[in-house]
Amino acid sequence: MAKERSFSMLKPGVLQRRIVGEVLSRIEKKGFRIIGLKMIRISRTLAETHYREHRDKPFFGELVDYICSAPLIALVLEADGAVAMLRHLCGTTKADLAEPGTIRGDFAMHTNFNIIHASDSPESAEREIGLFFRPEEIFDWEDCNHGWI
Ligand SMILES: Nc1ncnc2c1ncn2[C@@H]1O[C@H](COP(=O)(O)OP(=O)(O)OP(=O)(O)O)[C@@H](O)[C@H]1O
Ligand SMILES: [Mg+2]
DSSP: OOEEEEEEEEOHHHHHTTOHHHHHHHHHHHTOEEEEEEEEOOOHHHHHHHTGGGTTSTTHHHHHHHHHSSOEEEEEEEEETHHHHHHHHHOOSSTTTSOBTBHHHHHOSOGGGOSEEEOSSHHHHHHHHHHHOOGGGOOOOOOOSTTOO
16 A cells, blocks of 8 residues: 555644544554644634535535644654545544544544544645645654564
8 A cells, every 4th residue: 555645634623632642642552654744723714725626505605614723733644554544544524424533433422523534545645735834844763663564
């Protein structure tokens, strides 16, 4: 499987519920390499651009309100098959269907506030990384564990 990058946001509720460490820990323990990480309070324009594919959906306004309501944690993650791997770790979109053991399954009660965003394709990942990160904010650090992960 090819090395790939994915983009993730820990949505505002993660910070408000004091579970940033817990969610990040799951991502790290799975084996993702964190190559970009920042706390950011995003503008409406950035939120609308990020979620532009949903602009005609009835939940779009609420989704943008929520994403802008408090700071979030933006992440660039790298792994073999990172996009699919991260989606799997997050669990399915709808809170009532997300499997226990997944991040959404364990922490989300409402689909509108489903805790975490994960890119849905490598192309989306690259687009989203470009929206949130400048190239110099991404770090290509070396593993010293000789490929144990
Ligand atoms: N039916 C819905 N009702 C309310 N909110 C929804 C609904 N469907 C999606 N959303 C919200 O919009 C976000 C984007 O929806 P999308 O279909 O892209 O799901 P996703 O890819 O699993 O989530 P995300 O893009 O945030 O990773 C969801 O994470 C959720 O917060
Ligand atoms: Mg999506």
